[in-house]
Amino acid sequence: MRVSRLMLVTLRDDPAEAEIPSHKLLLRAGYIRRVASGIYAYLPLLFRVLQKISAIVREELNATGALETLLPQLQPADLWERSGRWSGYTAGEGIMFHLRDRQGRELGLGPTHEEVVTALAADLLRSYRQLPVNLYQIQTKFRDEIRPRFGLMRGREFIMKDGYSFHANEASLQDSYGEMDRAYRRIFSRCGLRTVAVEADSGAIGGSASQEFMVTAEAGEDLILSSGDGLYAANQERAVSLAAAALPLAAQPCRELDTPGQTSIEDLCAAHGFDPSQIVKVLLLVARCADGSLLPVLVSLRGDQLLNAVKLANGVSARLAPEQGTLLSIEPLTADLVRSERLPLDLSAIPFGSLGPDLSDGTLVATAAPTPTQVLAGSGNAALATAAQLRLVPKLLRLTDPTAAELETFVCGGNNPDKHRVGATWAGLGLAPELVDLRAAQSGDRCLHDPEQTLTAARGIEVGHIFQLGRKYSEALGARFTNESGAEEALWMGCYGIGVSRLAQAAVEQNHDSNGICWPVAIAPFEVIVVIANLQEPAQHLLGEELYTSLLAAGLDALLDDRDERAGVKFKDADLLGIPWRVVVGRGAKEGQVELVQRQGSVKRELAAAELIAELSALIKAGRSGLLA
RNA sequence: CGGGGCGUGGCGCAGCUUGGUAGCGCGGGUGCUUUGGGAGCACUAGGUCGCAGGUUCGAAUCCUGUCGCCCCGACCA
Known part of the structure; x- marks a missing residue:
């Protein structure tokens, strides 16, 4: 193929629509x-x-x-x-x-x-x-x-x-x-x-x-x-991965602790000297199911761990009743969700920031009873509000990550605003945790297969x-x-x-530099580009055409830059396009010398045109196998 | 969908705050010079300022609406 016939339009500036290098380069290089x-x-x-x-x-x-x-x-x-x-x-x-x-x-x-x-x-x-x-x-x-x-x-x-x-x-x-x-x-x-x-x-x-x-x-x-x-x-x-070991909390009788305004793990630790690993963190979410039902989910995690949303979605999916169909989404119970789902819930009645793993099923149900004002304030449509209430499953799905379940004694929310509990135990709360791996593995964690290794x-x-x-x-x-x-x-x-x-x-x-693309040979649009430096020089023009024909005859994917452009323009375009090999037919053409340039790394050398085909065939054929070798 | 930003010749942008009838660079065309890393000079073509309303003597500029595009979060090859 000849560049003059390629409908090639390259751009000098980065297009405004692109952000990452590959996108910019694919647009710029046409x-x-x-x-x-x-x-x-x-x-x-x-x-x-x-x-x-x-x-x-x-x-x-x-x-x-x-x-x-x-x-x-x-x-x-x-x-x-x-x-x-x-x-x-x-x-x-x-x-x-x-x-x-x-x-x-x-x-x-x-x-x-x-x-x-x-x-x-x-x-x-x-x-x-x-x-x-x-x-x-x-x-x-x-x-x-x-x-x-x-x-x-x-x-x-x-x-x-x-x-x-x-x-x-x-x-x-x-x-x-x-x-x-x-x-x-x-x-x-x-x-x-x-x-x-x-x-x-x-x-x-x-x-x-x-x-x-x-x-x-x-x-x-x-x-x-x-x-x-x-x-x-x-x-x-x-x-x-393996979570870091928790800092044990001394066994002690469970007692209530006043925690005014302390709604985050950091607040609790700062105010009472706890370690995050001594706290059970409780999250309240709502799962939307294909049949329209809304399932409240109560997640317990160790305080220093992060929730992995994908693991949670899988865990919830596996526990849906057949008639609920597939899980459409799962998200935290927030005011936005209440509004978009028209839930007749009074969030102020839920002790966010002090949730305990034993939060009663009744907490949601109790607040779910629509008051006349909510019905009026919502859609103004009592039927809708009632429908939403019916869609809300009255029982919490409680899932507990093993890191939380393994804690013998812990700190957790008191299910009352501004109250937490110290010295809680799972048995003491009357719970038998349903274990699901819910924590997000992090860089730096120890590996399961070999604790000496880290991620x-x-x-x-x-x-x-x-x-x-x-x-x-x-x-x-x-x-x-x-x-x-x-x-x-x-x-x-x-x-x-x-x-x-x-x-x-x-x-x-994965393969570019500041000048453009550097295609691996195996998937490059062309394997070699012959650049005639100055089309007006008959010796260059002739030799360029001749080499192009021989490269094609040798079974290589060759491109010929036969445009009557300045050499610099053609070099810039060749780099931008990312053709792995470039043959420059220029000043040395009269003496039968050409320059061979490897795009990756810009390695250059002069050689006799007569030797080019054999040399390049070997190089390109080796390159076609990619990283196999 | 939530949050942020942008729509002005083919491309990249300025002009908008403070309304007065559109400009720069690149690209395109022609000619001369140049010719190994995006040339120089001259001439030239090319724009419903996203679209629709409104305000105004007058709108790219102010207001309202709308469409499109990009970025950050939830989906996936």
Whole structure:
């Protein structure tokens, strides 16, 4: 390809719309253009990058025996209703774009394809003899992100490779999961990316084991915690660790303590000389469920620990009654929530700042009785207020983190304003704590696998995620097969994603310098750019054309900068574009000398044009294998 | 959705406080000079000042509404 024919428009200034380096560079170098928030045109240069990434993905997946397919993006609502995800994905802050067709049928634009592929499996896979099967596709996904950002990093329309495997038993699923793990490591290495595999929360997709692949970069949206020995790495959402030992509080009879205005752990410690680890911190939250019910949740944590919201949501989800459906959200009980949910609650009757783990169920119920003024002040609609009251589950879901439960004697709120208790015990409060890991692991914590190791934090961009889904979808959608003994059972499933367009940008985030992008050879839009320094010099022009033709003939992806621009302009653009190798045909052209420059590190050397092809072929062919070597 | 900010030639911005009919840099076109790190000179084209109301003799500027975009938090490849 010739630069003069490339529709290349580079920008000298950083576009105002971009914040992080990769986004700025992709815009400046003419790889992408924004069409609407979170929606981008992939220009010809980026399209070549996407094709190269896709080719690597295909090679590695095909090598495992996976089958490429292409599934519909427009999907009927009833499929999603069968899996129970329609309301969660469309209602409220749901992520699925959805619409009605001319017949009034509801459809969604696919944010993922578990439902469609499972329905197909139900149709096609009947016997254990057909298993296992692994299907994948590379196509555009749609997600109405709450906040699109950072260009391709979090778009509303993006390219994803998603794969789904089907198995006759869990062991086979685990085999494929392991095989995908290995394939993913090869894919990212071949792309030239430094990634780290971390244990992950499986989120809305559900399932058991799951692992994310993170491109390490400052601009990453995720926090990774890992041990120095390399044996443990996890997303902070999921990470576990050993909490520091608590400072024991002497056993003593439980007594009430006056704590006027002391509503925080810091206040209590400052006023009475407690250590935060001697206090049980109690949080009151409300979970919104798909059926409209509102479940109050009382969380107990050790005072020096932080709540991990993802762990809490998982813990609550697992405890919802079937008729409550899925968990839509969980948030602290605040005045804002009372207003937005029209809850007939009098928050001033709840002793925030002095909550104890034994807060009675009646506390909420008692305040929940709507007074005439509240009914009038609220929506002015008594029926609504009563409805909201009915939606409020009258019993607290009490969850306790082990760090709190392990305290033999502790300080906690007295369920009365300005009162706390010292010397409380779980038995003394008449409680048998329901244990759930709810604490957020932090950088610096000791590791579970080896207390000598501590966790350190790094930021990462999630480019891949693999899950063992189990039978959640196959059961919901009736995807059953006949096993060896002639009995019917649900298929075991795995699912495996790679954010292809995100990966392209992550590669830039990890590989750039002050002059522009430095693509890894394996995914660069072109492998080498021939720059004719001065097009007006016949010797340069001739030699440049000649080398360009030979590079193409040698099977290299070559670009020729044949623009009648000053050399400086062409050098700047070549750096910005990030082509890994540059051949400068300039002053030495008459003597048959050219300059070879490696983009990464700007390493330069002169050599005879006659030797160029052989030299460069070897270098580029080595580079094509990325970090595998 | 909550909090913060921005919409002015293709791009980056000034002008707005204190209303008087739009400017700078880059980019585009033409010509001459230049030619190894985003050249110089000259000429030139290009703007419903996001949109809609309002105030005013007069609005980019003041007021109201609305749309779009970006950043910080909850969702995910």
